[in-house]
Amino acid sequence: MAGDIRFDGRVAVITGAGNGLGRDYALEIARRGGAVLVNDLGGSGAGLGASHNAADAVVDEIRAAGGKAAASYDSVATRAGGEAIVAAAVEAFGKVDIVISNAGFLRNARFEDIDDARLDALVDVHLKGAFYVAQPAYRIMRRNGYGRFVFTGSASAMFGHAWQANYAAAKGGLMGLSHIVAIEGSAYGITSNLLMPTAQSRLMAEMDDGFMEIPDFARSVQEADYSAVQDRLLPAFNTPLALYLASERCQATHGIFSANGGRYAQVLIQATQGWISPAGSDAPSVEDVAEQFDRICDATTLHRPMTVYDEFNAVAAAARERDAAA
Numbered sequence: 001m002a003g004d005i006r007f008d009g010r011v012a013v014i015t016g017a018g019n020g021l022g023r024d025y026a027l028e029i030a031r032r033g034g035a036v037l038v039n040d041l042g043g044s045g046a047g048l049g050a051s052h053n054a055a056d057a058v059v060d061e062i063r064a065a066g067g068k069a070a071a072s073y074d075s076v077a078t079r080a081g082g083e084a085i086v087a088a089a090v091e092a093f094g095k096v097d098i099v100i101s102n103a104g105f106l107r108n109a110r111f112e113d114i115d116d117a118r119l120d121a122l123v124d125v126h127l128k129g130a131f132y133v134a135q136p137a138y139r140i141m142r143r144n145g146y147g148r149f150v151f152t153g154s155a156s157a158m159f160g161h162a163w164q165a166n167y168a169a170a171k172g173g174l175m176g177l178s179h180i181v182a183i184e185g186s187a188y189g190i191t192s193n194l195l196m197p198t199a200q201s202r203l204m205a206e207m208d209d210g211f212m213e214i215p216d217f218a219r220s221v222q223e224a225d226y227s228a229v230q231d232r233l234l235p236a237f238n239t240p241l242a243l244y245l246a247s248e249r250c251q252a253t254h255g256i257f258s259a260n261g262g263r264y265a266q267v268l269i270q271a272t273q274g275w276i277s278p279a280g281s282d283a284p285s286v287e288d289v290a291e292q293f294d295r296i297c298d299a300t301t302l303h304r305p306m307t308v309y310d311e312f313n314a315v316a317a318a319a320r321e322r323d324a325a326a
């Protein structure tokens, strides 16, 4: 299918759209004809304070360019806030077709120092925040038979980053949320994908290099050579993939995608073929598992379950093969 990807007649809710990545998504969806509900609480990179300025500035920019936008200043971090954000989109534009769940901030610290304040704030904004906006939007999409969810994950959760246990725990949860929305939404024309973006944004100001005290991790940081991609670590390099996933043309769902320095990739969750224990109802011993551990970890043969039942089927097929070979 050729031609420009457009969002005419579509209504997008973009959370945290007052700065960084969300701002760029909002401007580009509006430039391509979509109406955008620009949500932003307007706080700092550590999630402190609130202001209308961030959302208003983006709405003004979209309208000045002839686009359609409305502002919402509610926090995603409460159920009432999520409902108010979706209601604002419906009030301004009559429906919701797209949700790009993007609001968030960092409060990094050593794992053992993460208290409830640092944990709850991050779970509230990233995990519950995405849930609270997605749920009322999903009900509308289901009625309309069309929807696109783009949840914002993070390489920190999928691959690992020191001093971000609170952030990674919350972002990791979004993978599960996106998978279930994708499975249930498939009956109603709704897709859901997780995007792991990368950009120099004000979030970087929240990074503390205290994690360099961890030798192995510090080595991976020191060996990281960004020079070939430094000038591509911009929000604009994430927008093409985010908008494709949010578009009608994209039929992909239940996926995890990475945008990083101009490289766009799918990130896969796979299981090794593993070790099938001997037939019968006796469970193997701990020692059996220790003995077979290399085989359990052998990544030369992989499969990719898309549901719990896909995994059962793969296990049952391997057990049948074992029995046939016996």
Ligand code: NAD
Binding pocket: 015, 016, 017, 018, 019, 020, 021, 022, 039, 040, 041, 042, 043, 044, 045, 047, 054, 074, 075, 076, 077, 102, 103, 104, 105, 125, 129, 152, 153, 154, 155, 196, 197, 198, 199, 200, 201, 202, 203
């Ligand atoms: P940013 O700070 O520039 O933008 C985030 C926006 O979210 C801010 O405008 C902020 O006011 C808003 N926000 C914060 N709490 C909110 C709340 N409770 N309700 C509504 N809005 C709220 O940061 P960014 O780099 O553009 O990050 C956007 C998203 O991408 C975040 O979820 C972040 O965790 C994720 N992410 C960013 C990177 C990166 O490299 N920048 C990497 C992985 C993931």
